[in-house]
Amino acid sequence: MNADYLNPIIAATDSVFQTMLQLEPRKGKVFVQEGLVSRKEANVIIGVTGDIKGSIIYSFSKDMALKVVEAMSGMEMKELDKFVTSAMGELGNIISGKATTSLAEKNFTCDIAPPQIVTGKEVKIVTDAKNVLSVTFDTNLGSFDVSFSIN
Amino acid sequence: MIWRDDYKIGVELVDKQHEELFKRLGNFIKTVRSDSEKDVKKEEVEKTLDFMGEYVVTHFDSEEALQKKYNYPGYEEHHEIHENFKQEVIDFQKEYKNNDYNEDFVMEFSGRLLTWLINHVASTDQKIGDYINSIEEGK
Numbered sequence: 001m002n003a004d005y006l007n008p009i010i011a012a013t014d015s016v017f018q019t020m021l022q023l024e025p026r027k028g029k030v031f032v033q034e035g036l037v038s039r040k041e042a043n044v045i046i047g048v049t050g051d052i053k054g055s056i057i058y059s060f061s062k063d064m065a066l067k068v069v070e071a072m073s074g075m076e077m078k079e080l081d082k083f084v085t086s087a088m089g090e091l092g093n094i095i096s097g098k099a100t101t102s103l104a105e106k107n108f109t110c111d112i113a114p115p116q117i118v119t120g121k122e123v124k125i126v127t128d129a130k131n132v133l134s135v136t137f138d139t140n141l142g143s144f145d146v147s148f149s150i151n
Numbered sequence: 152m153i154w155r156d157d158y159k160i161g162v163e164l165v166d167k168q169h170e171e172l173f174k175r176l177g178n179f180i181k182t183v184r185s186d187s188e189k190d191v192k193k194e195e196v197e198k199t200l201d202f203m204g205e206y207v208v209t210h211f212d213s214e215e216a217l218q219k220k221y222n223y224p225g226y227e228e229h230h231e232i233h234e235n236f237k238q239e240v241i242d243f244q245k246e247y248k249n250n251d252y253n254e255d256f257v258m259e260f261s262g263r264l265l266t267w268l269i270n271h272v273a274s275t276d277q278k279i280g281d282y283i284n285s286i287e288e289g290k
Contacts, residue, residue: 019273020266022157073180073265074153082255083184086262094270 003030006133006148008102009056012095013137013146020091021071025137032133036126036147038118041065042080043125044092047113052103054150056112057125057132058092064142071141080119089115152177152265158272160280165217168210169272175203176268183261193252197244204240211237214279221283232275236267 042065134147
């Protein structure tokens, strides 16, 4: 698997967090894992089709997802309700859209599917891909993982 | 919703309208998230959504007029984004009624709208400001 695929997603994550949330995510080391069981409660999954097939997964703790939506709305959020998960889903959609634009510049033509939201602890997110590339970002609102599983 | 000076594109009319749009979407979201009784709430939701929807049209029209005035090269693409958005609001209004004013449905819609509008203003619209300001500076 090519780690180059992950770089446009990392760059897009960085840029969207800066523009929309005035946050500068600090990137950790990229790691490879078999399958993906998320330890974080709010997972946004974006299916990718075309030259690269797989999924991009954004995993946030409940606390961070609430804080992000609070920062955007200026309102207090207490639960991972439909409003919060949908706002986070759109965030994943925007980052992934930006990432696929960069992939297109590298001659990989891809389309993305609407976000799917999976909430809960220790959820098995990916089972059909052997390797999943992941990276953890740390921000002032908490840390989150971005993963790319390629089928 | 919180308006930030970072969101300004440097064109006064557009900046004022964006700020107003943030206010109206904020009111819509507050209504959607309120604890009112369903019957009261559905009327308030429809009212605040109409109030925001009307302003979206006004704002998109003047933003597009400005783009045309300056021959903005991204006009066609931007116009399409606006048209799609307006259509989504219209579709939602219809479906919300058809779904018997389903709570999850309106929560989902307004959450997406929140993120969408911030991105549109903080990112997509910035390009218009950059373009217009570069022309004005060249004069």
